[in-house]
Amino acid sequence: MSQLTELYQEVILDHYRNPRNAKPIEKETHSAEGHNPLCGDDVEVHLLIEDGVVADVSVRGVGCAISTASSSLMSEAIRGKSLDEVEQMFERFHAMVTSPIDAPAPIDGLGKLEVLAGVRNYPVRIKCATLPWHALKSAIAGSSEPVTTEAGE
Amino acid sequence: MSQLTELYQEVILDHYRNPRNAKPIEKETHSAEGHNPLCGDDVEVHLLIEDGVVADVSVRGVGCAISTASSSLMSEAIRGKSLDEVEQMFERFHAMVTSPIDAPAPIDGLGKLEVLAGVRNYPVRIKCATLPWHALKSAIAGSSEPVTTEAGE
Amino acid sequence: MTSVRDAVSFDVERIRRDFPILGKGIAYLDNAATTQKPQRVIDRITRFYREQNGNVHRGVHDLSVMATREYEGARQRIAKDINAKSEREIVFVRGTTEAINLVAQSFVRPKLKQGSRVLITAMEHHSNIVPWQAICGETGAKLDVAPIDDNGDVVLEAFDRLVRKGPVIASFASVSNALGTVNPIKEMIEMCKSNGVPTLIDGAQSVPHTRVDVRDIDCDFFAFSSHKAFGPTGIGALYGREELLNAMQPYQYGGDMILYVSFEHTEYAPSPARFEAGTPHIAGAIGMAEAIDYVREIGDFRLHENRLIDSAVQRLHEIDGVRLVGMPKRRMGVVSFLLDGVHPHDVGTILNESGVAIRAGHHCAQPLMHRFDIPGTCRASFAFYNNEAEVDALIAGVRKAKEVFSQ
């Protein structure tokens, strides 16, 4: 599999074309926006957090294949998870997409999210993959400032 | 005569040490100041112009040998001259100190002022020699703005 | 270098050899972002540092005199190239952005009050939007935006109408960096002049392709960047009419821009020193002038460039699923496009894998993107050293992107 086809593999294209959990949710407790000035990607994360668990989630946005697929995959991955688990997932995901390319990517415990490991080979695209995660984190933290990937990552 | 000793010849050093016409004059009709930010030279020209003739003159300032000597020599040269003659002298002086160094300097009609011809070899010092002349011109024109050699020459 | 030759004989393959970065397997089609440098410009910078380096102005020693002569000589060279009346009309700045900020702060801001207006167009680069927003916001002035049509051309009647409202300045690009639109600046300046409205032309995207004559177009200010015109980074020029410059407030304060300083009082020097506080980018100015010399000597490349652009437009247009963004009456340098179902950023990544460097995104023209209701475009932008083989590579890359996304 070439790096390019690894990056744009079918699962990703599928989530890009048919993003999951993009419909507004009825009740929400937390939300946040994210921008990636590089691509012009915008993402909105809306959460219903009940008893420390992500009971419902909606992620919407305009973006490139990577950020859209990442948003969609994230929404599936976090649903029903506790905030601790989400935090751990964030760390693991981050570690995977920023891991050095000369060793196998650390994909443990990431499940389906591992399809985004190919982003490692495209440093300039890593922000696309992490944008929804940053917005998620900011939503959970209850911050009202839109997050951005501008200032490094 | 080396270029350096041509530049700093005795006449110049003499006028530097004993500038002529440096005392205030009793009656004046025109005056102007000049600055050369390069050396920090300051010069003040005071004139008594009567019937189109420079009847009295005082030139004072703090400056390098070249600007001080040039001020002093100028004050001697213009005393008693008509404004037309002064204008002509300005042009000639300017032509001399900016003339190309690969031909003899045009010193016609400049009299004692010709001792400043050596300045031609020191482009960065030409402004020192012309500063009092610019102040003179500005005094005659009745401008109240101090002149400066900053903006080119 | 070669002497002036006519358009037909413009030999792009020969010219390419002057640019060390070309021919290393990258089809560089991101010239609107920054251009590559001929070896001659690089050598000139090297020579300055190896042989002529000193600080400018006020030095009595040879290196300082030499550096000053070269620096001021560069100013004269640029003045002559754009047909300014005098080199005192050329202010060295970091680039177009700083030039526009300078005019905004020193010329326009002091004139703004509640209800004043500033006029730009809907296709401006952020550098020609945000400085105006900032000072309008501070003073209660209004920023008017002349609309563009669906082809990406300014609606001249609307522009004229806004000119008649008497803005303190009208500031607009000669060429759009996002669409390639060539604005009819002479006509637009004429509209401004007949209404007494001062003009600032953002020339960042025209200077790399065509020579400007500031007295012919009769603008009041003209701004451009060296790095977009085959010269070094960190330097650019602001042209301004001398009488305007000398009536303006300084922009930055410090050494060299003053005549006299005491703790009570300071007198400012006339232009250009007034606007060049501190040690300038001496090597940059010299390299910038060298780039102009180079470009003037390689012959007339306009026909070559036009053919290349026409070919790119034509061939992109033929690809099913490609939509061109902007079909202006006259185009220079830039082709913006979209590929159905593929985000520009993904097109950019795939083109890069194919060895083609384009830009994807909003091109610092977000309001223009909103106008077309798109998040961004793919932008291929050309310089005289590009060739048809690079258009081939572009086309092949776009087809490849289509293929990757049609799984």
Added chain:
Amino acid sequence: MTSVRDAVSFDVERIRRDFPILGKGIAYLDNAATTQKPQRVIDRITRFYREQNGNVHRGVHDLSVMATREYEGARQRIAKDINAKSEREIVFVRGTTEAINLVAQSFVRPKLKQGSRVLITAMEHHSNIVPWQAICGETGAKLDVAPIDDNGDVVLEAFDRLVRKGPVIASFASVSNALGTVNPIKEMIEMCKSNGVPTLIDGAQSVPHTRVDVRDIDCDFFAFSSHKAFGPTGIGALYGREELLNAMQPYQYGGDMILYVSFEHTEYAPSPARFEAGTPHIAGAIGMAEAIDYVREIGDFRLHENRLIDSAVQRLHEIDGVRLVGMPKRRMGVVSFLLDGVHPHDVGTILNESGVAIRAGHHCAQPLMHRFDIPGTCRASFAFYNNEAEVDALIAGVRKAKEVFSQ
């Protein structure tokens, strides 16, 4: 290059060979104006233009990615060198002058009102006077000037007294460019801190001679120029505490410093992007970092420099008719002097004829000249690459000037 060696083994003759401009018959003693560049820095700039040139940020193609990496890498390098907490505390600017203007406009000006104060010292460079004068004049604030004594040292009690008046900022040089005075900046910053007064250090003249640790000295801002520290022209750095930078207004407006632009509203990026509108001097930043690398690798040259300066001071002092201007407790880089009956400018010309490059004049410190009631001085200023033979040439030149004027 050589690895770190100790002070004793600093081999100046070997180091001189790294600088192509040296050894061409000019004793270059105008280092406080600008320094010469090692071949390695020149080569680095060449390599950038030949192999890595692209515009930074926002590009998906390799050249843009590479240029961004090198540019941001330079920022990290500088952050590390001065021990900043993070590279986000480093803003690239044209030089010290722009850095001070930035702090004046974006940090200080919004805080000034009638009766506010700004504190500087009597030995500042125009770049650290005029920006404050300008904003004080506009707002009705007062510019306080801490006096210096006849030796050219700041009168610390007076400084402390003025600090207690609660200025909005205290801005002062680490080393005076006109006298060579090394200010006790740690002590002065301490006085400011204990009174809650923010500090800006003009580091233009200390950086070429000694490494700064911004967290150790605990200043709020620190400014310096690359061209005075063996790097290219047109670039410098402003260090600022991140929390201060992010609370500040932008300085210039345009591309890259915004998060989001519409015609109604614009959001600014955090530092450093907030302060770097437009295409930056990419090659300059990279060259600046390379110069730092070079200087850190040549070993400890402080002993060598001190010996040289001591020798120059001593030997000038021995010439009848020479008067040293400034006899500070600690001196770095600079010796200012006067020759009886000879104007500094004439000394400069005669030294130049003898192949010695010094500076003559007010050194952009006119108020300091007034303090000593002199129109200017002759200034010999040293870098690590100067040697005792160049001091010999200086002394010979001064004797020659004496001779010419004793006709």
